[in-house]
Amino acid sequence: MVVPAALIQSLQTTTGFQQETFEAVHESGEQVVSIRLNPSKEFDTAHLPIDENVNWCEYGRYLKIRPIFTFDPFLHAGAYYVQEASSMFLWQVILQTVPEPAGKKVLDLCAAPGGKSTLLSSYFKEGLVVANEVIKNRANILVENCSKWGDGHLWVTNNNPSHFQAIPEFFDVLMVDAPCSGSGLFRKDPSAVEEWSESNVTLCSQRQQRILADALPCLAENGVLIYSTCSYSREEDEAICDWLLEEMEMESFPIAIEENWGIVTTSSAAHAAFCYRFYPDQVKGEGFFIACFHKKKGESVTKSKYKNLSMTSKLQVQQLQSAIQLSENLSFFDQNEAIRAIETRWLQELSILASHLYIKKAGIEMASMKGKDIVPAHELALSTWFRGGFPLVELDLENALSYLRRKEFSAKGPKGWSLMCFGGLPIGWAKLLPNRINNYYPAEWRILKE
Numbered sequence: 001m002v003v004p005a006a007l008i009q010s011l012q013t014t015t016g017f018q019q020e021t022f023e024a025v026h027e028s029g030e031q032v033v034s035i036r037l038n039p040s041k042e043f044d045t046a047h048l049p050i051d052e053n054v055n056w057c058e059y060g061r062y063l064k065i066r067p068i069f070t071f072d073p074f075l076h077a078g079a080y081y082v083q084e085a086s087s088m089f090l091w092q093v094i095l096q097t098v099p100e101p102a103g104k105k106v107l108d109l110c111a112a113p114g115g116k117s118t119l120l121s122s123y124f125k126e127g128l129v130v131a132n133e134v135i136k137n138r139a140n141i142l143v144e145n146c147s148k149w150g151d152g153h154l155w156v157t158n159n160n161p162s163h164f165q166a167i168p169e170f171f172d173v174l175m176v177d178a179p180c181s182g183s184g185l186f187r188k189d190p191s192a193v194e195e196w197s198e199s200n201v202t203l204c205s206q207r208q209q210r211i212l213a214d215a216l217p218c219l220a221e222n223g224v225l226i227y228s229t230c231s232y233s234r235e236e237d238e239a240i241c242d243w244l245l246e247e248m249e250m251e252s253f254p255i256a257i258e259e260n261w262g263i264v265t266t267s268s269a270a271h272a273a274f275c276y277r278f279y280p281d282q283v284k285g286e287g288f289f290i291a292c293f294h295k296k297k298g299e300s301v302t303k304s305k306y307k308n309l310s311m312t313s314k315l316q317v318q319q320l321q322s323a324i325q326l327s328e329n330l331s332f333f334d335q336n337e338a339i340r341a342i343e344t345r346w347l348q349e350l351s352i353l354a355s356h357l358y359i360k361k362a363g364i365e366m367a368s369m370k371g372k373d374i375v376p377a378h379e380l381a382l383s384t385w386f387r388g389g390f391p392l393v394e395l396d397l398e399n400a401l402s403y404l405r406r407k408e409f410s411a412k413g414p415k416g417w418s419l420m421c422f423g424g425l426p427i428g429w430a431k432l433l434p435n436r437i438n439n440y441y442p443a444e445w446r447i448l449k450e
């Protein structure tokens with residue numbers, strides 16, 4: 001893979017750039033593979049070719065080779081997420097900037113497919129993480145990945161950044177992993193080179209400013225902004241940081257790094273913002289850029305509107321809770337003929353968000369009621385709130401894959417709804433009948449690859 005000459009030229013005076021090794025690592029075709037484990041879903045990792053830990057993220061692991069992830073039921077169970085290692089540096093950033101995560105409200109503004117959102121969700125266990133994606137079909141992938149991750153405090157919205165201006169000062173942390181020219185992924189995806197151009201770098205830079213300006217009002221005073229890209233271009237990186245300091249009343253925040261991590265610290269030209277660059281010839285990961293800020297001044301806050309939620313009737317909650325054991329402190333509401341649960345402490349937040357935004361997923365869909373029958377929802381199967389109430393049926397690899405393909409499979413268990421599991425982790429529902437098994441794996445998520 002040959003890096004565009006114009007990019008090489010533009011990087012000549014960029015701190016840390018070493019042309020020879022940078023070009024060599026792109027020509028090598030070498031691939032670095034890494035995953036991030038889900039701390040809420042323990043499983044036996046023996047089948048994965050795990051090499052070493054990712055230095056800056058306690059749940060990050062490098063793999064020696066790239067397995068065919070699609071054929072690993074644990075991936076579909078949300079036991080891990082395939083994530084590029086440099087991006088996992090976000091873990092270090094929040095560890096150092098938000099040492100007390102409990103009760104914090106976090107917005108991941110450009111979230112699909114969900115790598116950063118699931119990481120944030122694992123850190124803000126006692127908080128609320130809203131993962132937003134503006135593009136509709138990408139928002140569906142985000143819902144899928146967040147549902148598999150299984151955390152009820154990880155919600156999904158499908159909105160334009162400007163829509164968040166309706167909730168000024170709402171969030172304590174704002175993550176903007178901005179759409180960019182993508183040069184940092186050239187080694188991983190050589191086809192990205194064809195889409196790269198200097199004019200696209202300029203367009204991306206303007207769009208990044210627009211996105212940030214639109215979203216910043218929803219960040220509280222003293223709140224934390226984390227800005228990242230997978231571009232090497234200063235126009236999209238340090239120059240944006242300078243603009244944030246100059247025009248948007250933000251304050252730069254340093255992150256402590258260890259020398260042997262290979263991360264390059266840079267300083268923006270005009271206002272010396274602390275910036276962190278990841279070059280693939282110097283770190284074990286792809287190209288990445290990240291910087292962190294505090295918001296100095298708040299907005300004038302108008303009272304937020306509330307939407308009345310349609311709470312589930314007491315009778316139905318009793319019916320549900322007598323059939324399904326769940327974690328405590330949940331409240332139940334009705335949406336699209338299904339019952340959903342959220343932690344009671346986030347009820348007010350839900351009613352504010354619901355009055356301004358298009359919520360694709362809040363909390364966990366539990367079930368729908370068909371008369372006296374309870375039809376359990378797929379989100380419930382994957383949720384960390386599920387504590388029992390249906391028989392668990394362990395499948396072997398072959399049957400688990402047939403189940404995930406939504407094909408016929410065999411399983412032994414009592415008649416009725418059962419939770420299909422692989423390696424002890426739930427993967428979805430099936431109904432065992434006297435002469436057949438109904439497979440309820442969601443059609444749109446099924447494995448297509450043979």
Ligand code: SAM
Binds near residue numbers: 138179
């Ligand atoms: N954070 C994601 C992750 O870690 O998996 C990757 C996000 S990707 C770098 C940028 C995202 O921004 C894409 O999903 C893209 O659809 C979205 N996007 C594109 N244009 C946008 C815009 N004008 N405003 C907000 N988001 C946009």
